[in-house]
Amino acid sequence: MNLSKVETLISKIKEIDIYEDLSYYTFHLGLPLWRLFTHWNGIPFYLRKICEETDRILMQSEATIEEILLYLANSTKDMSYFYVCNTLLLTNTGIKLNEIDSMNILTSEKRLPQEVVIDRDKILVAIVGFTLDTNRFMNWDFRTICPRECFQYEITDYKLTKVSGVEFCPQGFIYDNKYYLYNIFINRNKLNNFDRMPAVFKVLSDNIRLNEADFYLRLDERLSIPLSEADVTDRVLAEKFRGIQFNLNNTRLDKIKNIIVHGDIETFDKLLMVIKKDYDTVLDEEFWHIELEELPYVENKVRDTVCVTFIHGKYYPNQKVFTHMDFIKNQYEYQHYCEKYNDLSNGDIKIDFYTTKECHYKIWCVENIDISEETWYKAANISLGPVFRKLYNEIMENTLCCNRQVLLNTFC
Secondary structure, three states: OOOHHHHHHHHHHHOOOOHHHHHHHHHHOOOOHHHHHOOOOOOOHHHHHHHHHHHHHHHHOOOOHHHHHHHHHHOOOOOHHHHHHHHHHHOOOOOOOOHHHHHHHHOOOOOOOOOOOOOHHHHHHHHHHHHHHHOOOOOOOHHHHHHHOOOOOOOOOOOOEEEOOOEEOOOEEEEOOEEEEOOOOOOOOOOOOOOOOOHHHHHHHHHOOHHHOOEEEOOOHHHEEEHHHOOOOOHHHHHHEEOOOOOHHHOOOOOOEEEEEEEOOOOOOEEEEEEEEEEEOOOOEEEEEEEEEEEOOOOOOOOOEEEEEEEEEEEEOOOOEEEEEEEEEEEEEHHHHHHHHHOOOOOOOOOOOOOOHHHEEEEEEEEEEEEEHHHHHHHHHHHOOHHHHHHHHHHOOOOOHHHHHHHHHHHO
């Protein structure tokens, strides 16, 4: 198998005339393109043209799908593409593959079965995304950037446009029915995880009547796409967080079972929180089972099982107390754990899959006593590993704020 054919394919993609400006755009996205495969929604607008060009190049290329998968999965330039290729195999529309089958294919221990059918759009985004992620825009000399900027509206000597009616979003802003990514030099950090805009625009909007001021922005059209084609959600938050906002007795539970998944976008570790409604017939009131489970990212099979921390509590929202708390280690078969971690809605095993009773290893428990919200919070926080403690504190961001900060200072 000659993987140099894939390198030739990548070189030709970099020679496409729109590549440089697209590289500039994708750098401003704030997230690598391999993240598109965590929640696949088809080819995004900004990649459509280059994917069309790449499709023509690929049809003329001698590189096979198997060679592309092996090249991307085993490249040391960006090891995240092992995850991408694994996802492509597990979601193929031909034969059903399990995690071990996929691993064997991507490590060349097994050839790619002819029955595997990978969506053409997905393989195009994978190869284009890999090319852009591993060859990121690096020329930040203003003498090079400025001549390539494109302006549609009237500008000042400093290339600013007077604007009004701007709607600030987490990763960009809406103006004149277009969505512009924020310039890379704008700090996108927020005052609060769930704020709708970066801190600087939150401060300006809250303290200055911008609609009465002369407000100017640099509107480089290379950073804009039609609003109808834009995803204006907070992609960073979406990558990290799925589910309801948890705030103890102020939490709104619309379902019997409510799931929160919070992930670290650097380590890929996840913290699972499950809140289930139940009813105490003795006290004649509702209570909730609250479960926390660490889901560490496991890239390669080291042993046949995976052991994780699990914390369970019984919470009475009307009384604002817990009456039960236990600390457990859950053990899963490797294949079952991988399916649980992957969190695929169409999978046989969902993320809230439970292990067997014999592998549900309880270590300590306290019950039949009122446990304050603060005590439960502290005990759970201390019992989690460092990465998961950080994720837990982000979930609990608006809960017990003063005491939470004490724990953050002590343990993080």
